[in-house]
Amino acid sequence: MINLYIKFLSSNLIIILKNIFVNRKVRIMKYIIGLDIGIGSVGWAVVRNDDDCKRLEDFGVRIFESGEIIESNKNIRKSQRRRKYRGMRRRIRRRNHRKERLKNYLENIEFVSRAELSEFFAKNNHDIIDIRVRALDEKVTPVELTAALLHIAKRCGYKAFYELSDENNNAKDKKAKEEEKDIYKALTNTADVIKNGGYRTIAEAIMKDSEHFSDKISGRYKYRNIKEKDEKGKKESGGKISENDILFPTEMFEDEVRKILGKQKEFYPQLTDESIDKIFDIIFSRRDFEDGPGNTDDENRPYKGFVDSIGNCPYYKNEKRGHRYTVIGDLFALANKLSQYKYVEKNTGEVVKLPRDLMRNIVNQSLQSGSITKTKINELAKELNIVILNTKTAKNENIADCIKYLKAVKPIFESYGFDWDKLISEEYTDQNSLLNRVGDTISFNITPKRRIDALNKIDELKGKDELIKKLSEQNFSGTAKVSDKYMIDAINAFFDGTLVGEFQANVQQDEFSVSIKTEKLLKLKPFDNNSEYAQNPVVFRAINETRKVVNAIVQKYGAPNAMNIEIASELNKSFDTRQKISTQQNKNEKERKNAIKQISLITGLDEREIRPQYIERYLLGELQGWRCMYSNEEITNKKEAILNKGKQYEIDHIVPFSRILDDTLNNKALVLARENQKKGARTPLMYLSAEKEKEFKQRVNKLFKGNKITEKKYRYFMLESLVGEDAEKILGDWKTRNLNDTRYIAKFLVKYFNDNLYFAREKGDDKRPVVYAVKGAITSSLRRQWLNKETWGRYDKGELKKITYFDHAVDAIVIANCLPAYVIIAAENHKLRDIYYSAGKIKTEEYRKSLDNCVDTLMKYYGMSPAVSRKLLEKVKETPSLLKNIRFEVEYRVRDYELMKYFFNYDTKVGEDTLDQIFRNDLYKIYDHQFADSIEMPIVSIKPERKYSGQMVKDNFLKKRVANSENKYVKTIDKNNDAVLDNSYYYCVEVYRTRSGNIDLQGIKYTDLVNKNKKLYLKPCYKYPENYYKYIMYLFKGDYLRIKGPKSTRLGFYKAVNNINQNSIKITRYNSKYTRAFREESTTISADAEIEKIYVDILGKKGKVLTKHGEPLSLLPEKN
Secondary structure: OHHHHHHHHHHHHHHHHHHHHHHOOOOOOOEEEEEEEEOOEEEEEEEEEEOOEEEEEEEEEEEOOOOOEEOOEEEEEHHHHHHHHHHHHHHHHHHHHHHHHHHHHHHHOOOOOHHHHHHHHHHOOOOHHHHHHHOOOOOOOHHHHHHHHHHHHHOOOEOOOOOOOOOOOOOOOHHHHHHHHHHHHHHHHHHHHHHHOOOOOHHHHHHHOHHHHEOOOOOOEOOOOOOOEOOOOOEOOOOOOOOOOOOOEHHHHHHHHHHHHHHHOOOOOOOOHHHHHHHHHHHHOOOOHHHOOOOOOOOOOOOOOHHHHOOEOOOOOOOEEEEOOOHHHHHHHHHHHHOOOEEEEOOOOOEEOOOHHHHHHHHHHHHHHOOOOHHHHHHHHHHOOEEEEOOOOHHHOOHHHHOHHHHHHHHHHHHOOOOHHHHHHOOOOOOOOHHHHHHHHHHHOOOHHHHHHHHOOOHHHOOOHHHHHHHHOOOOOOEEEEEHHHHHHHHHHHHOOOOHHHHHHHHHHHHHOOOOOOOOEOOOOOOOOOOOOOOOHHHHHHHHHHHHHHHHHHHHHOOOOEEEEEEOHHHHOOHHHHHHHHHHHHHHHHHHHHHHHHHHHHHOOOHHHOOHHHHHHHHHHHHOOOEOOOOOOEOOOHHHHHHOOOOOEEEEEOOOHHHHOOOOHHHEEEEEHHHHHHHOOOOHHHHOOHHHHHHHHHHHHHHHHOOOOOHHHHHHHOOOOOOOHHHHHHHHHHHHHHHOOOOHHHHHHHHHHHHHEOOOOOOOHHHOOOEEEOOHHHHHHHHHHHOOOOOOOOOOHHHHHHHOOOHHHHHHHHHHHOOHHHHHHHHHHHHHHHHHHHOOOOOOHHHHHHHHHHHHHHHHHHOOOHHHHHHHHHHOOOOOOOOOOHHHHHHHHOOOHHHHHHOOOOOOOOOHHHHHHHHHHHHHHHOOHHHHHOOOOOOOEEOOEOOOOOOOOOOOEOOOOOOOHHHEEEEEEEOOEEEEEEOOOEEEEEEEEEOOOOEEEEEEEHHHEEEEOOEEEEOOOOOOOOOEEEEEEEEOEOOEEEEEOOOOEEEEEEEEEEEHHHOEEEEOOEOOOOOOOOOOOOEEOOOOOEEEEEEEOOOOOEEEEOOOOOOOOOEOOOOO
């Protein structure tokens, strides 16, 4: 009853609050939330938007671990490492399970006892290889035979689920193909050594062939499936199988066991045919791949078979993902690839859509030959006077890899008498066609026996055992990213002229146009484990932290009026794609640094004097071969072109900036000033003469074919007019791409906030989108336009990211100010000015028509009155922002002590009191004293990491004779075996009081703890320091500390241990990033220091000094 009453009160309270907001009976601040959502960060801003008060109310940054990469090695995912170790644990567990089962069985048939085995292995001086060889010809003792069988059970060789060959074409990617080839060669080479040497078994080869199976240094047997090592002792193949490795096939071990047991059967009556089969089954049986690890009857096991783990299609939510290795999968991959190319009409140079005749010819060729190549596609295109050009997205995958399934099965079916033409004459999008059924069956069943049984149920294959066996050996596995239904619909749409990307956009548009009727709350509920992104930990953590930030904002300021969001581009990309982007960014950074050096050599300037515009001019000059892009005249004086003191050269916007607001290098060219004046507010092709136009197009095509310029820049160069269908398509596409974020994750969050969060809307607000997704390109452009170009609006934003987290907050402030109507006004305003000045400062019919159309649009979609919109359209010269003083508000608000010294050039010796006064005086310039006095310097909110999880010891074992006792952890394997590991990873640092009353530190390592019943304990063997008296607090990564020493006071976030023996820890300076620019090597805690932990909430608001720090960890009772 009490719970029901509380629920009744809370639901009614929400209704009351909604009525208050809607009826405006009390004064509630009207505000917009700006969010900059990235991997590992959420920048946020609250911008007040009352009629009588518009100002930056609040802002901040939430920082958290993405949980994806390992800091010490950015190329390895944590999930990869977890998977690697989990796989190792399973192999060890299964190996031990086999050995235990074998011991139990031999003991049950009274062949050997455990005591005999223990006595035998205690001596540890037996040559097991010799026993295995002797057992082929003579009687060995029961304990010796058992030892030999256990030795084989421990490592029983390599066995693939599918057929391996030197030219396996079914692997998922190029790297996998090479790995499979190396495995095949290693298996073949090892088998050839045994066969050519005339050895009966593996053991006999190991004992007699010292050339191949003897270690060159120690002379010991070398029989494990290990990698070859170089002279330094390192694995030559980087931990992967190479063709020179020793790799024994399981079949050879099976043959050896049969031969050994066949001989020993002569001496021991216990070794009957039935018992030999049982022993053989124990050693070599494998669980079905489909069952997955663990007990198959346990529904709560964490890892199930892949069949149960197949996810749903991201577009058709109720459909399971389809299989990649089917005709449908091949044709979808082909359609997707063909949609990424650019097709140019050879005679005119015009970019055209993929001609349907060419499309049909390519598909028919792929089906008939069971393969396709880029060369063949080019031949087919040439017949229709079409030139096919790669685009940035089309370069990533070889088109031949699209037809994987057909290429593999065509020769198999034909070799067993099937008419291939008849097979492909069936409707290829029919899931019931024979080829699709075979592909689905093989992909769904991975274990060979299951595959064979399933294929035998297909009527057309019954009785064809050899064909079924051959098909079952193919390496077909894995699902597509989408369902069969989606692939079929996309293929059909492709044949009707819709590119795969366009089809996807249409499906998403339909999906997100439907609003789910849910009760909108003032506090967003947590996501459940079945939510859309729950299986993607990186994205899930980002959107979940965003949810928490929004809840905290709403709790402090009430319901928002609207919300603008920007999603980091990398958040919707895979880890591998982000790694490629990171590699490209590093490459760009190297090019930029090289450009700075070259500019310094050319101009004689110091590298520190080189401005971003100089770099831009140099890069464009290099790209163009130091020739004017329009006239093709040589630029003989590079120094003048870079510095431009004589105003001879200019950087021109290829398509007038006013039309598309694209200020990137994609829309820029280095040209002679006189050529730029001739061109005016036109495209290059609009002003060049017919003769020069032809030569210009040839140069542009050469740059594009040589991958010197992007597809976007190519289209800008080739735009023939600013009016007409082609122009509208390009300019309209730009608006679609850059004014609205249409990516799936952006739409997901827009819909999530729209459907679940209560917004306090007023009369007239219905014309403005409640939640608006801004694209990063427009944010970047407006940031440089609105903010100080020497500080937050600087061109090289990468430098900002190196020194501070507050760049995310600044982006959020810009995003909150980025009103849809204002962005449109900015673009149209520039367009009107172009028309006005091009007509000799006359308002022509074209001008009036364009103005009226924009006024109508702003009224219809954004509710802006015609009088206001006309005034803005005709008089404003730059994109309006919601805040009139945004430049100064950001300049004076977004700063702390370190930024004021480093970024705003204040003397590093200036004390904090002086900086506080400067900070406060600047605020008085833009705010009333009451509001200014309420503002504190911002603090980053860093999510503390307190979970007892992750890597507890370093990967490699330590040599016992050199192991440091302080960082040594001895892991007992059994009573005769142990290993030494490096356990220098700390879970936390304890601050404690000594017996003499001083402060001291001790590091608590992961290996010092044990988790029992979801509670952490110190292990019973844990030793407290001798001077230990009383617990004070624990320090975790992300705790905000104030450390008062005898000479100074330090504030910052705790990062890690530096040297625990010297009481040295690493903390940041205030909010700064832990990078070389702001790095604090260490802070030594003196005996008389005072350490305070200060509460910082999710919004970065500093609270009180924490006086309670929880209970200390206790020792685990001995009985546990």
